[in-house]
Amino acid sequence: MEQKIEEFRGCVVLKAVFNGEVIGSVRAYEERGTAHIGKLMVHPAYQNRGVGKRLLRAIEDEFQGRRYELFTAAKSGKNLTFYEKCGYARFKTAETPGMAFVYLEKRAFGVREITAADYPLLEEFLYQAIFLPPGADPLPREAVFRPEIYVYIDGFGGRPGDCGAIAEADGEVVGAAWTRIIPAYGHIDGDTPELAVSVLPGYRGRGIGTALLTRLFELLRARGYKRTSLSVQKANPAARLYRRAGYGVLRENGDDWIMVKQL
Numbered sequence: 001m002e003q004k005i006e007e008f009r010g011c012v013v014l015k016a017v018f019n020g021e022v023i024g025s026v027r028a029y030e031e032r033g034t035a036h037i038g039k040l041m042v043h044p045a046y047q048n049r050g051v052g053k054r055l056l057r058a059i060e061d062e063f064q065g066r067r068y069e070l071f072t073a074a075k076s077g078k079n080l081t082f083y084e085k086c087g088y089a090r091f092k093t094a095e096t097p098g099m100a101f102v103y104l105e106k107r108a109f110g111v112r113e114i115t116a117a118d119y120p121l122l123e124e125f126l127y128q129a130i131f132l133p134p135g136a137d138p139l140p141r142e143a144v145f146r147p148e149i150y151v152y153i154d155g156f157g158g159r160p161g162d163c164g165a166i167a168e169a170d171g172e173v174v175g176a177a178w179t180r181i182i183p184a185y186g187h188i189d190g191d192t193p194e195l196a197v198s199v200l201p202g203y204r205g206r207g208i209g210t211a212l213l214t215r216l217f218e219l220l221r222a223r224g225y226k227r228t229s230l231s232v233q234k235a236n237p238a239a240r241l242y243r244r245a246g247y248g249v250l251r252e253n254g255d256d257w258i259m260v261k262q263l
Helices: 002-008 051-062 077-085 116-129 141-145 208-222 238-244
Strands: 012-018 021-031 034-042 067-073 089-096 099-106 110-113 163-169 172-180 194-199 227-233 248-253 256-262
Touching (some): 034 051, 067 077, 077 099, 116 141, 116 172, 116 194, 163 208, 172 208, 208 238, 238 256
Parallel strands (some): 194 227
Antiparallel strands (some): 012 021, 021 034, 067 099, 089 099, 110 163, 227 256
């Protein structure tokens, strides 16, 4: 018993409770700026209901701004898929007699309002936001200067509706979400800012896009805007992100959807 008590010392332990019954738990401790997460467990009767994801998110919130690390058995494909969907990336494998473990990490990131010093970076994020179907050749960098594309960043900061959020990780800007009221693909009226969002390839799948949208919506509400629009190709996986963020289809435009979110 004393060994078990000692195991819990220095840890944050969270539990999921349903109808007075503990149905899941997770624990973590911090060491040298890294939150080591372990013992994520959900009762079999309550698995595949989002309990594990909520526990993982809750323990991460206890150690905000840290790097997160965990491990699982190399043969546990289900666990590996779950953690990778939650934004974790593999970084090493360790072997013991008869068992191999995969270590995964999620690096911390921060989100803040865009500043004038960030405006030149929007050119890169605009380029990264251009959707290409699988197998298509990359567009030349000059593509962002096409008038119908460049309008999303041209003179940014000088128009009503110009609003943005920036994500930072590992000492650099890795994502951006911004809006403008412009005659572009997702324009619906003169009172509704149109959204653009982009995350650098190496940082996708970590929840950064969702965090950017959340912060941007807060900024738009504070400025009195009631809704925001966007245009997305139906084949673009980002459409799932937009639906999760609350966007709904207003109308179809050929291969695109015009979507709107009420703020």
